[in-house]
Amino acid sequence: MSGAVDLCLRSLRRLLWRNGRSYCTDHSSRVKIFDRNLKRKQRDRASWLLRPGDSLVDAVAENLLDRLEDCKKTFPSALCMGGSLEAIRRLLNGRGGIEKLTMMDTSVDMVKLCEQAEQNSPNKNVETSCIVADEEYLPVKESSLDLVISCLGLHWTNDLPGAMIQSKLSLKPDGLFLGAILGGETLRELRIACTVAQMEREGGISPRLSPLAQVRDAGNLLTRAGFTLPGVDVDEYTVRYNSALELIEHLRTMGETNALLQRNTSLKRDTALATAAIYESMFGTEDGTIPATFQVIFMTGWREHPSQQRAKKRGSATVSFKDIHKEFGGGT
Amino acid sequence: MVRRSGVLLKKVAAGISSRLAEILVCPLTKQPLRMCDKTNSLISDSIGVSYPIVDGIPRLVPSDGIILHSDQDLNSSDPPQTNSS
Numbered sequence: 001m002s003g004a005v006d007l008c009l010r011s012l013r014r015l016l017w018r019n020g021r022s023y024c025t026d027h028s029s030r031v032k033i034f035d036r037n038l039k040r041k042q043r044d045r046a047s048w049l050l051r052p053g054d055s056l057v058d059a060v061a062e063n064l065l066d067r068l069e070d071c072k073k074t075f076p077s078a079l080c081m082g083g084s085l086e087a088i089r090r091l092l093n094g095r096g097g098i099e100k101l102t103m104m105d106t107s108v109d110m111v112k113l114c115e116q117a118e119q120n121s122p123n124k125n126v127e128t129s130c131i132v133a134d135e136e137y138l139p140v141k142e143s144s145l146d147l148v149i150s151c152l153g154l155h156w157t158n159d160l161p162g163a164m165i166q167s168k169l170s171l172k173p174d175g176l177f178l179g180a181i182l183g184g185e186t187l188r189e190l191r192i193a194c195t196v197a198q199m200e201r202e203g204g205i206s207p208r209l210s211p212l213a214q215v216r217d218a219g220n221l222l223t224r225a226g227f228t229l230p231g232v233d234v235d236e237y238t239v240r241y242n243s244a245l246e247l248i249e250h251l252r253t254m255g256e257t258n259a260l261l262q263r264n265t266s267l268k269r270d271t272a273l274a275t276a277a278i279y280e281s282m283f284g285t286e287d288g289t290i291p292a293t294f295q296v297i298f299m300t301g302w303r304e305h306p307s308q309q310r311a312k313k314r315g316s317a318t319v320s321f322k323d324i325h326k327e328f329g330g331g332t
Numbered sequence: 333m334v335r336r337s338g339v340l341l342k343k344v345a346a347g348i349s350s351r352l353a354e355i356l357v358c359p360l361t362k363q364p365l366r367m368c369d370k371t372n373s374l375i376s377d378s379i380g381v382s383y384p385i386v387d388g389i390p391r392l393v394p395s396d397g398i399i400l401h402s403d404q405d406l407n408s409s410d411p412p413q414t415n416s417s
Contacts (some may be wrong), residue, residue, distance in 0.1 A: 112387070132392065140355050
């Protein structure tokens with residue numbers, strides 16, 4: 001059934017281009033890195049394994065939502081896309097003055113979990129609604145939202161600039177986009193251990209970790225999407241596990257396991273054991289635990305609005321540098 | 333007990349909340365959607381695709397959409413109906 005729909009999607013795209021207007025961002029030029037269908041199934045599984053109160057996810061969500069308190073503006077209508085939906089909903093605590101919250105995820109089970117959580121402990125003063133949708137094909141009308149939040153979800157999109165452009169279009173003027181994605185330093189210990197083990201055991205390497213954005217790219221992403229007043233900052237979280245297996249289990253509960261199209265679908269037992277052993281020998285600490293780094297890049301951007309500050313026009317200066325120099329640095 | 337049956341009734345009665353009807357559009361064409369009560373789905377007329385609503389949650393992932401053929405229902409010209417919920 002999905003094969004037939006893919007065929008129809010391709011002919012649809014041809015139809016849309018023939019009309020001379022493109023309704024969605026141009027997907028024909030991008031390379032497919034991630035298997036989105038597999039990611040849906042992994043997120044279904046993550047919703048079954050979810051433990052509310054996961055310290056890493058909560059820390060990131062808390063950090064993201066804190067930024068709402070830095071703004072004087074209120075955001076009556078908000079959309080929360082993918083990633084750690086449940087944590088955002090639980091930790092919102094009325095920040096940002098949100099009145100209407102829409103929760104969105106590609107996985108049906110995750111959305112149902114959020115709906116259930118909402119019924120069990122409803123957020124007072126917040127009207128919550130849920131939809132199942134893809135971040136790369138955002139089904140939201142233009143200029144209809146005050147706030148778009150995505151906490152640890154966008155690093156699994158094939159077309160990240162396109163997803164951000166669609167988010168920007170869905171924002172009203174002076175609307176805010178808050179995003180948190182995993183950065184390039186994430187799980188570098190695991191990446192090193194996997195590579196060494198595979199080189200030893202299999203004589204070659206296959207991609208085990210997804211390509212992740214670098215901090216310097218985050219600013220470009222925001223400006224390319226057309227956001228004004230972009231802000232990027234980075235936080236590194238080190239989580240300690242008793243064994244490499246616990247790390248993998250944690251990744252499964254977060255829905256962050258491998259979904260690369262080029263992945264090797266089999267993992268030899270020898271390679272897995274070698275990876276765990278190398279991880280412990282190279283990075284193990286004295287108390288027997290192993291650390292794992294999670295680098296989170298926080299991005300904020302606003303939709304343009306006349307009230308935002310901007311550079312003055314050329315030639316409109318009233319004070320010259322010479323005057324400033326005379327005033328302050330004349331003697332030296 | 334009464335609350336649970338109230339929730340069940342809300343889900344059986346087709347439709348989406350007025351909040352969602354305000355903001356949802358077709359994910360592929362960004363054109364407005366039309367509610368179809370008979371099949372309990374949202375229809376995008378410009379490309380002839382219907383997106384199902386299951387348990388009150390609309391599924392707007394493009395691969396979940398069902399292509400409508402001309403002999404299926406493209407009638408029912410009601411404007412998008414909303415449930416006051």
